[in-house]
Amino acid sequence: MLAFAFSAALGNGLALTPQMGFNDWNAYGCNVSESLIKSTAQAMHTNGMQAAGYSYVNIDDCWMTHNRDSGGRLVPDPAKFPDGTKRTADYAHSLGLKLGIYEDAGTATCAGDYLKYDNCNNNGVSAQSRYTAMRDALAATGLPILYSLCNWGQDNVWTWGAGVGNSRRTTGDISANFAGMLSIFHSNVGLASYAGPGHWNDPDMLEVGNGSMTATESRSEFSLWAEMAAPLIAGTNLPSVSAEILSMLINSRVIAVDRDPLGKQGTMVSSSGGRDVLAKPLANGDVSVALFNETGSTATISTTAAAIGKTGASAYTLTDLWSGASSTTSGTISASVPAHGTVMYRVAGGTSGGGTGVTGAVHAVGAGACLDVPNSTTTAGTQVEIWSCNGGANQTWTHFASHQFTVCSGSSQMCLDAYNNRTTPGTKVGLWSCNGQSNQQWTLNTNGTITGVQSRLCLGVAGGAIADGTLAELQTCNGGSSQRWTLG
Known part of the structure; x- marks a missing residue:
């Protein structure tokens, strides 16, 4: 799309x-x-x-x-x-x-x-x-x-x-x-x-x-x-x-x-307890990663090549953009970051695809509506819903190769999240600060379904309803129209 x-x-x-x-x-x-x-x-x-x-x-x-x-x-x-x-x-x-x-x-x-x-x-x-x-x-x-x-x-x-x-x-x-x-x-x-x-x-x-x-x-x-x-x-x-x-x-x-000519603004890959990971795709296929420590104490901040959209290599080169030092990793990207500090790496090797993402409205096929953040809330745990498509930021989602779905709600970027790591049908699907965990990873399938990587259940509209305000949840996959979506 x-x-x-x-x-x-x-x-x-x-x-x-x-x-x-x-x-x-x-x-x-x-x-x-x-x-x-x-x-x-x-x-x-x-x-x-x-x-x-x-x-x-x-x-x-x-x-x-x-x-x-x-x-x-x-x-x-x-x-x-x-x-x-x-x-x-x-x-x-x-x-x-x-x-x-x-x-x-x-x-x-x-x-x-x-x-x-x-x-x-x-x-x-x-x-x-x-x-x-x-x-x-x-x-x-x-x-x-x-x-x-x-x-x-x-x-x-x-x-x-x-x-x-x-x-x-x-x-x-x-x-x-x-x-x-x-x-x-x-x-x-x-x-x-x-x-x-x-x-x-x-x-x-x-x-x-x-x-x-x-x-x-x-x-x-x-x-x-x-x-x-x-x-x-x-x-x-x-x-x-x-x-x-x-x-x-x-x-x-x-x-x-x-000033990279690709012109992409970096996005939040994960954020947990004041430990932030941002990734920015670059024109030559590299990805810039910022590990930012908001807290008042030194902290280890980690991510992976896959989470920033890098795949296909047995080793990746990390260049520290402040010291100039280079190192290699098989996938883990990690640093001890001082209080209020940031470590920046330029990651080279393999292929890239997750940094750019695919952005657009997530259309519920059966309802003819869009996946929506109620009232553009920034409250973690809020269950998402379907609503008449209006082109708003709270209906604009980005899906990355790292499988995260992000949305700009209010002025915050948040992730689509299966509540409390639950894997049972009926689990509410809502917003949470991006943390890179598997309950925030979603696969877009060729048949139009969206499945949770952790639960292997389908994103669906509760009760197959079509009314504005109907909530989204995890469901046993059945191929029905209330479980099919298009992005774009």
């Missing part, structure tokens, strides 16, 4: 891989100035960041006066930009960099080459209409302007943003601490099916090197953002950045994962 079709990408030829650059807000807030932007551009030009792929120097809020000129044009604050923004842009261009600017889709702001368009003071006007109007205005200029939507993840922007902008914020504002970063990660990780070349999910700018973020936590953020194919927009003091933080920001192995 064909993958589920979301809104088409913008098609302006920009951000075919996630954009990279700098934004002043996280480090400086409203204290932006011409001298700050120029010194930052110079630092990026000489410290290796530009060579690593950071090409945009973005000015955030507070660069302008509150009033337009007589011609209706925005006016740079003369105290902050005495030579105007054009001279600043000219300076960035002279270094081979590009300049970005901030504006707002409302009546006032929140306090070139790239436009970050915010959402403050919007007076309740439809976000989609406001952002679409600016898309059309940018297109009318005929200039290659990367368009970054910043509506804080409201209005399910991931469902319509692809055709409007090159990236869209999927979350509220990030903060410079581990808890804030972790919350943002959880909000974005389940939205992989909506991202791709030219239209990326944006979990906000990097806090690497800022606030209370330790080096370990900063490395985790950079790893996770790369694994999620997110824009890499540095937000720290670059003219004074430490050697340790700079080395993170220009790690070519991790950046290559983020």
Whole structure:
């Protein structure tokens, strides 16, 4: 079956891989100035960041006066930009960099080459209409302007943003601490099916090197953002950045994962007790794996080649993307991960197929309805149901070669789960955090049935009913229409 079709990408030829650059807000807030932007551009030009792929120097809020000129044009604050923004842009261009600017889709702001368009003071006007109007205005200029939507993840922007902008914020504002970063990660990780070349999910700018973020936590953020194919927009003091933080920001192995031309956002393979495994398929057949420890103590985190979609080899090569060290494994992928830390491997060998998955609605043949997460709940143990097909995220499932079925419910990615590892007919089938166990593995059979790997029973509609709200359960396979499904 064909993958589920979301809104088409913008098609302006920009951000075919996630954009990279700098934004002043996280480090400086409203204290932006011409001298700050120029010194930052110079630092990026000489410290290796530009060579690593950071090409945009973005000015955030507070660069302008509150009033337009007589011609209706925005006016740079003369105290902050005495030579105007054009001279600043000219300076960035002279270094081979590009300049970005901030504006707002409302009546006032929140306090070139790239436009970050915010959402403050919007007076309740439809976000989609406001952002679409600016898309059309940018297109009318005929200039290659990367368009970054910043509506804080409201209005399910991931469902319509692809055709409007090159990236869209999927979350509220990030903060410079581990808890804030972790919350943002959880909000974005389940939205992989909506991202791709030219239209990326944006979990906000990097806090690497800022606030209370330790080096370990900063490395985790950079790893996770790369694994999620997110824009890499540095937000720290670059003219004074430490050697340790700079080395993170220009790690070519991790950046290559983020900007891999296949354009797939990594997905959660398993998550249990704060121990997360993510996998991201890469264009050459390798798979990037991130082992992330959310907990406050060192933990061993493990997965397998099969779970990340790798098969067909007696040995696989693991390259540690932070240390550069290589090792081999017959299948187990495991590491001791420090508290709040992340280990990243690039896994080579064999064949790949599980990372990309097949995405779409799961249609109940007998009922003419779709497998549905009730009210987009994120409550573990909730039994799934059938409901009239509506194209919602809570009816959009991805099946991987590792046999997991995942769904984006609310802003969380969860797995289809046979309750409590039970293997008897009538066992409820519902949602649970992905953990890689066999009760979360399902086989799509050529006769249209879906069977549990652990139970060998069929996914069925209770009582063979066709009404909206009828629950799904495990059943003894009988070939009936209430046990047949199509994906796509």
